[in-house]
Amino acid sequence: MPNVPVAVVTGSNKGIGFSIVRALCHQFPGDVYVTARDPGRGQEAVKKLQEEGLHALFHQLDIDDLQSIRALRDFLKEKYGGLDVLVNNAGIAFKVHDTTPFAVQAEVTLKTNFFGTRNVCTELLPLVKPYGRVVNVSSMVSRLALGRCSGELQQKFRSDTITEDELVELMTKFVEDTKKNVHEKEGWPNTAYGVSKIGVTVLSRIQARMLNEKRKDDHILLNACCPGWVRTDMAGPKAPKSPDEGAETPVYLALLPSNADGPHGQFVSEKTVQTW
Ligand code: NAP
16 A cells, blocks of 8 residues: 555535645645535536646545445545545534524534534544544634533533533534524523534544543644634625635644644634633
């Protein structure tokens, strides 16, 4: 098996993910994969990069689909014997004025942003090689939403001992509480996207802790980050940052040098560790 380093970015056919791939094509010494749930959109992105003189590869990945995640896992195992850089960027957000019932928005948003991202991690983290880098794209909104949770929930989400199972239970409870329309009474903020990103940030803290406990000698660094407010289909044309600017912090974390011992298990914005 050739020892070519490999980087994978989820949801990279457009937006910040596409710009992360573009930057990695320039800076990462190995193969870089655009992944997309729709192969047509993914190939189109590869072609666009080719026109810029950049060479990216493509593999299908729908993070809502466990079979699709496992197909990518098997491909990476077979072709590369693992993975060096994983950027979990894929995500969704309902528009502010969307009239879809809140409970549906909660279920759909959590399904992709939290449960989909978690499934990718469950399948791909064991493949990450020594000195690998993992970046989970969260949002500053996760911190704002945390501040609007009840004291009891805040304590749980800030805990250094919360387990992944406990986090999954809490994320599931949020969805169930919205269905019964008791989420606010139960201490949740009124934002499905915000809660989904609390899930991503806390998941990252837990995963980093697990790496410390189980694979300390592998020097893997895993962090959550916010790209800033970026002009994409998700955030609209009024945002101050271009997608390339939004890619800067995720790419910085994806390319932390092999002699770096941090950041690890942090929430990072503008290349700076934030308090959680
Ligand atoms: P975007 O332009 O809407 O792009 C989202 C990407 O995720 C698209 O490629 C989309 O694919 C993909 N995706 C959605 N669901 C997927 C699934 N189930 N499986 C695989 N891919 C899926 O949004 P963006 O602004 O670049 O956002 C990228 C990340 O940054 C997200 O996690 C977002 O929450 C986060 N973020 C963005 C901002 C901002 O201001 N833009 C701020 C903070 C955080 P399709 O083309 O097939 O839909």
